[in-house]
Amino acid sequence: MRKLLSTTILAIAAAAALTACGGSSAPATTAAPASTAAPETTAAAETKAEETKAEETKAEETKAEVTKAEETTEEEVGMMDDVAYIQQKGSLIVGITDFAPMDYKNDKGEWIGFDADVAKKVAESLGVEIEFIEIDWDNKILELQNKSIDVVWNGMTLTDEVANAMECSKPYCNNAQVVVLKKEDADKYPDIASLKDLQFAVEAGSAGEAAAEENGFNFTSITTQADTLMEISAGTSDASIIDLLMAGAMVGEGTSYADLTHTLELTTEEYVVGCRKDSDLASYIDDQLKKMSEDGSLMEIAKEYGVQDAVVTQ
Numbered sequence: 001m002r003k004l005l006s007t008t009i010l011a012i013a014a015a016a017a018l019t020a021c022g023g024s025s026a027p028a029t030t031a032a033p034a035s036t037a038a039p040e041t042t043a044a045a046e047t048k049a050e051e052t053k054a055e056e057t058k059a060e061e062t063k064a065e066v067t068k069a070e071e072t073t074e075e076e077v078g079m080m081d082d083v084a085y086i087q088q089k090g091s092l093i094v095g096i097t098d099f100a101p102m103d104y105k106n107d108k109g110e111w112i113g114f115d116a117d118v119a120k121k122v123a124e125s126l127g128v129e130i131e132f133i134e135i136d137w138d139n140k141i142l143e144l145q146n147k148s149i150d151v152v153w154n155g156m157t158l159t160d161e162v163a164n165a166m167e168c169s170k171p172y173c174n175n176a177q178v179v180v181l182k183k184e185d186a187d188k189y190p191d192i193a194s195l196k197d198l199q200f201a202v203e204a205g206s207a208g209e210a211a212a213e214e215n216g217f218n219f220t221s222i223t224t225q226a227d228t229l230m231e232i233s234a235g236t237s238d239a240s241i242i243d244l245l246m247a248g249a250m251v252g253e254g255t256s257y258a259d260l261t262h263t264l265e266l267t268t269e270e271y272v273v274g275c276r277k278d279s280d281l282a283s284y285i286d287d288q289l290k291k292m293s294e295d296g297s298l299m300e301i302a303k304e305y306g307v308q309d310a311v312v313t314q
Contacts, residue, residue, distance in 0.1 A: 082279040095149035101249040101305040102155040138205035152274035157207035171270035181239040201228035201237035208241035
């Protein structure tokens with residue numbers, strides 16, 4: 001009886017063990033789907049990689065198209081007429097020096113003057129903003145060619161060099177190169193021969209410098225015409241050669257150089273506006289100056305700056 005009971009207990013224990021093993025193995029039967037999911041995951045990854053590659057390829061193609069478009073635009077800009085080029089960029093850049101009464105700053109730091117005010121009117125007719133940039137007068141041709149500026153509008157004398165290197169407007173002002181020296185010394189130098197022993201200060205690259213060379217004067221080239229007057233006041237130069245219009249505005253009674261005066265006229269000349277060679281802007285400016293001459297606005301501006309006697313009828 002005890003033996004039978006023991007056998008029965010062993011049988012029940014074995015059955016329980018078998019049941020437990022069977023239970024723990026149940027999840028193993030679900031491993032099959034996992035082996036099916038692996039290929040699916042790999043396929044999804046491959047699809048994603050292909051999509052990414054396609055997107056990168058498309059981005060590269062788009063970038064190439066943009067670059068090509070930009071290159072085309074730059075090429076087209078280079079071939080544009082100046083008027084269209086200026087209107088496209090939205091500004092007229094004017095190269096100037098500090099040269100009263102043509103271009104100079106008022107108390108607010110704004111550029112004014114006969115040339116400056118007329119240039120503003122032309123920019124307005126073009127529908128663009130105006131920007132004034134002070135340049136080294138000796139580099140004016142290079143500044144134009146590099147498109148650092150669009151125009152030289154600064155009481156520029158028409159010379160062979162200017163005519164050969166620039167497309168110029170028609171003359172709009174008459175001018176002369178005059179000798180400036182201390183008022184107390186004026187009577188000592190009645191003619192050109194008497195000036196030979198003086199030390200002159202002239203603006204580099206100017207008509208005044210050309211006049212000094214032509215007459216065989218001793219001279220030092222200075223950055224601006226205004227600076228040549230400072231040289232006389234400082235005693236480092238005896239005289240200078242500058243534009244008559246500037247001399248009328250800057251020396252003599254009521255000016256900062258009351259002790260200076262202008263005497264001999266060495267040349268007679270004309271002022272023009274300078275544009276890039278073959279530019280259509282020059283003829284556009286001619287048309288605008290003619291309109292302003294006809295409606296009286298050109299003379300109105302000239303009277304404001306005291307240059308009405310020098311204005312050429314358009």
